Amino acid sequence: MRFLVLGGGGFLGAAVVDAAVAAGDSVTVFSRSGRPPADGVEVLTGDRRGDLGVLAGRRWDAVLDTFTDDEPGAPAVAATARLLSGSVGAYGYVSGMSVYAPDGPAVPDETAPVRAAGQQPDDDPLQQRSLAKLAAERALAEHFDGPVLVPRVGIMVGPRDPSDRFTWWPVRIAEALAGRRDRRVCVPGDPTRPVQFSDARDVAGWVVAMLRAGRGGVFDTVGPGRRQTLASVLDACLAAAGGGPGDVEFVPVGEEALRRGLAGVEEERRPLWFPEDQIPQEAVDSSAALAAGLTFRPVEDTARDTLHWVRRDRGTWPDLDVDLDAARERALLAAD
Structure with a gap:
């Protein structure tokens, strides 16, 4: 074509x-x-x-x-x-x-x-x-x-993500595993809440296939096509960084405490799933696109590929464009 x-x-x-x-x-x-x-x-x-x-x-x-x-x-x-x-x-x-x-x-x-x-x-x-x-x-x-x-x-993540917002998670966890940062990791709000995001490569592959077939129509293309909790995403990032259960401690911090502690930090400079005040919907129904062939890879694959990409292009311990350094994270953990 x-x-x-x-x-x-x-x-x-x-x-x-x-x-x-x-x-x-x-x-x-x-x-x-x-x-x-x-x-x-x-x-x-x-x-x-x-x-x-x-x-x-x-x-x-x-x-x-x-x-x-x-x-x-x-x-x-x-x-x-x-x-x-x-x-x-x-x-x-x-x-x-x-x-x-x-x-x-x-x-x-x-x-x-x-x-x-x-x-x-x-x-x-x-x-x-x-x-x-x-x-x-x-x-x-x-x-x-x-x-x-x-x-x-919707929110798209994966290798070459220019925002660093998803990339922050596997990098932060890898730093903890290597002893470069506290093993207590600040987790936003309720870890059991579902989250939605898409690996950009999955959306891209589906779009190409649809256009090759001459298909038209309006489709929601927000992943992951299954119920995915924040806790399961973080566990996948832990596995992608080479860790296992108990290697780091995910510490939930209430969203009001996060809003106070992150006052003045633009949403684009926070890790994903810190309070996403600009997203009014609880979720998005992408069942029509799924029926038309859209699939999403496991989040562990996305996290592993993202970690490999950022290390290859920016070094083993990259400086990410996310405003949550060790001191701010300790303050958030102490304030909740």
């Missing part, structure tokens, strides 16, 4: 390029950088906000659009949709679970109500971002003449 990726240098985009190459596809990436994300990938240089000339007159079997969700997003998506309509078989666009109305069902599926202008507070940190995503979804439906696949993703 001839596969076009609009923006293949980001987290999910790079995973999609890898999946398409592994499937034997001929892959082209359109980006401003002009740098190939993988060997054997064709790169076309241009700008989504107007410089689309290198795409004209070309044909591909499928395209995946990973354009960001800032305010000009919908016009840029509409422009590529118009240009590629008739010359691309199927168009995929990466949306997100934040588009669902926060006052909707606790476990939304694809039929749940979505956000609308004036219905959520202006200071809701996800409102404008989500409205831009929804506008891009509508632009595709209006301007692209062919199947449109819209995966609505």
Whole structure:
């Protein structure tokens, strides 16, 4: 298959390029950088906000659009949709679970109500971002003449995760096992609560398979496709770091104590599953995508691969972009 990726240098985009190459596809990436994300990938240089000339007159079997969700997003998506309509078989666009109305069902599926202008507070940190995503979804439906696949993703983790938020867990546990840090590990809230996340490689492989088959539709693609507690995730991270039961002590700290102790720390600089105040839903129903073939690997595999990746690229004991050093963690454990 001839596969076009609009923006293949980001987290999910790079995973999609890898999946398409592994499937034997001929892959082209359109980006401003002009740098190939993988060997054997064709790169076309241009700008989504107007410089689309290198795409004209070309044909591909499928395209995946990973354009960001800032305010000009919908016009840029509409422009590529118009240009590629008739010359691309199927168009995929990466949306997100934040588009669902926060006052909707606790476990939304694809039929749940979505956000609308004036219905959520202006200071809701996800409102404008989500409205831009929804506008891009509508632009595709209006301007692209062919199947449109819209995966609505959630928290994505795994190798090359730029946030370090999931990566922090296996690294922190490995530090404890090596005696570099306290074996008492601060655990947020109730360890028995379920958590949801996706290995970006699993979403990428499914997206490529769907587009290769010419499939369209809106799908929630939030993992792990099974009930996964925070405790089981941490146990998997422990195993991935080479430890076993009793090698570290996971100490639960109440969420109110965490909020006080982390006051002033942006959510993007906290380990995953410290209070996620921006996620209003209890969970997301991804059963439609699971029925369409989406699968998720065991979390231990994700943790092991993530630990291997970060050590390979940044050293055995990497300095992560997470604001929870040993002193702050001791203070949290003492304050609860």
